[in-house]
Amino acid sequence: MLTPNDAHPEKTIVTQLRAYLAQTDLPEDGRLPPERELSAALGVSRTELRKALDVLESEGQLWRHVGKGTFVGSRPLDTFADIAALARRSNPAEVMRARLVIEPEIARAAAFTATPAAISEMRLCLARSRQADTWRQYEGWDTRLHRTIAEATQNSLLVGLFDTLNAVRRAVTWGRLRTAPLRPLPSHHSFTEHEMIVDAIEHRDMAGAATAMRTHLQTVERKLLEKQMRAANEG
């Protein structure tokens, strides 16, 4: 015959677990023993322990993470964005997709708020990037143009998010593929694309700015993929 406890065994384990948490002196970080140890200590199977842990987690009383462990309390939120950690977890494809999500909308917002001063700085970036003697120089002006657009939103938080995105982009390794001409050619696709973005912003064309930015980033993405393909075929 079944006792009430046997009818709801998982409830017993949850209770057992609560008692354990109440009486046990957990370390500073609130980490509790690994499931394999804890299940042995409580004299239950790992499967049953995990069911109980699921309950407590859904109640928000603890959080878990593979490789880290199980902790009481709520999952800590980082007080700082670790660029290096983000870069380690990410990859070029993700960075590109993130840019495609974020930057067109920043361009759209910039079209609404950009000042004449901001626009003339964009024009300066356009001109300098055309005059660049080396790819390194070109990249400098390209980066500055995109940041000027972010600044044109007049929203320091958006600029901060853009900087974070950009820092991760630089930190992620593309597999060193510096092919083709030694310096940017006048026919380089980015020149006209950049101008279309700035034109749209200048004309307060929000939709146009977003579209132009998206088109530009899609071209960049395609070129990078082509380079990767070539590198793969050659190597």
Next chain:
Amino acid sequence: MLTPNDAHPEKTIVTQLRAYLAQTDLPEDGRLPPERELSAALGVSRTELRKALDVLESEGQLWRHVGKGTFVGSRPLDTFADIAALARRSNPAEVMRARLVIEPEIARAAAFTATPAAISEMRLCLARSRQADTWRQYEGWDTRLHRTIAEATQNSLLVGLFDTLNAVRRAVTWGRLRTAPLRPLPSHHSFTEHEMIVDAIEHRDMAGAATAMRTHLQTVERKLLEKQMRAANEG
């Protein structure tokens, strides 16, 4: 007899180094070979090479770091995005505008990539937030819903940017104006708005997800403004 070159041997090596830098294809990060290799390649002793590197470093043309290597260009400064600094420079209105720029696009991307598991977690958040007894609990599930949507993009960088945005949002002081009911009422606007977002994501309706998120955030913004007005009139 001494030739001019022999009289200033380090100058020769500096020149040799400059030539090397000009003609060599450096990797993306601008790192040049370790001193031990480079000295062998240039046919000079490591001591003499280091003297030349000292010159170029003092000119600001390169930077070095133990364990990392020697790099051309200027030393990168920020490896962290300081949330506290961002929050200090920002304000509630900016945060709200940034959310309106970022989150609808995250919802759009999520509608494309969300897994059934992610969607059921969203549903769980919806249910729990409805059952919340306190505003604190409600906020917990609200936050988790928005983060689940970000996670559904399956893009760790976007999740990171969302977390940064969220951390700044928390850090910015809203003036702590918690008026009206002690707990969320069933008529609370967010409930239906949240459901529209999740519905759109579930139906892979990218435009609908973006619109629903934008509508939701605009309502949040309006409510906050109304609260501020009331607080201003009362105070």
Next chain:
DNA sequence: TTAGAAACCAATTTCTTTTTGGTTTATATT
């Protein structure tokens, strides 16, 4: 006195191993 080679140091990276939550599979057990 100076240059050069080697050894040494500590910061950093890279590679390997171990740990850990999550998942699957097979075997009992009821």
Next chain:
DNA sequence: AATATAAACCAAAAAGAAATTGGTTTCTAA
């Protein structure tokens, strides 16, 4: 037939070991 259990397996993360690298010291030789 259904469920619980144990074991194996997986990928994320941490921990540890080994190799790399700029900086410094020491010793030798010219």
